[in-house]
Amino acid sequence: MRGLSPDDAIRQHIKDIKKELHAFMNGVASSSMRNNGIDGYRVIFGVDVVRLKELASEYGKNHALAQELWKESVRECKILATMIQPVESFYPEIADIWVSDIKTQEMAEQACMNLFQFLPYASEKAFEWMADERDFVQMCGFLLCIHLMRRAEFNDSSLNEFVDQALASFHTDSTSLKKVVWRSMSNFAELSADNARKLRECMIGYGWDKDENLKPYVDYIADFAKEEV
Known part of the structure; x- marks a missing residue:
């Protein structure tokens, strides 16, 4: 993004992603997920994985964005993080941090x-x-x-x-x-x-x-x- 620092660009990407997730929000699916044990998140939009794959393809592989998305207590953000994280920059110590954060x-x-x-x-x-x-x-x-x-x-x-x-x-x-x-x-x-x-x-x-x-x-x-x- 022109005129933005790398950190500001990542923050803007996350804002844009959350807007898209909100637009695709499925309240029935969200409630069903919580009732079926998919919990441990502050927010569950109820967006299906197919839609998340489409969204991930728009951003491509992006280490910095993936790392920030993983920090969000949002189901869809974490799934997106697994889709856009490049393998080559995902070191063993990061893998241990991520796996320790998995609750479902x-x-x-x-x-x-x-x-x-x-x-x-x-x-x-x-x-x-x-x-x-x-x-x-x-x-x-x-x-x-x-x-x-x-x-x-x-x-x-x-x-x-x-x-x-x-x-x-x-x-x-x-x-x-x-x-x-x-x-x-x-x-x-x-x-x-x-x-x-x-x-x-x-x-x-x-x-x-x-x-x-x-x-x-x-x-x-x-x-x-x-x-x-």
Whole structure:
């Protein structure tokens, strides 16, 4: 923007973005989101992700703008931040700050899909976060693993570490985290019969087949462990 300092230009961008978000505001969606557990923000405009992607494309990749948007206690601003943050300037220490600020599953999903999976140190952070004691940090770790496994970016040692961590974290008291952990385990098994056999053997090793509440999970994984005809 002509005549504005870089800081003033960023502030103006944020004002413009908030005006656009207000114009697209969906009160019904906003209330529904809060009622369904998407909370922890001062403001929720209820704007859908498709519209946010269109808005992000207008601004392109912009580190300074993304950093300021992330500081806003506004759902849509934070999602936009994950869309416009350049990978090359998103250092590990910034990733740790952002992941510590995530308070909803939706934001964990968006951050991993739009940004975290493309980081050059994504694998390192995935395992670090999976072992964290905070539920949403763990969730980001497992969601990140799902993306990385699909791209075959794990070696055998990493896969073994993933299985051990998943089996331990599955017993969390957090229902949302448990579902994400199970999703990551299912994705792992679906990738290959070898993966499924490895996971099933570990589940049995931990006695899951002897527990009536856990045996259905073992049986589900067993279907993927069968040799392909």
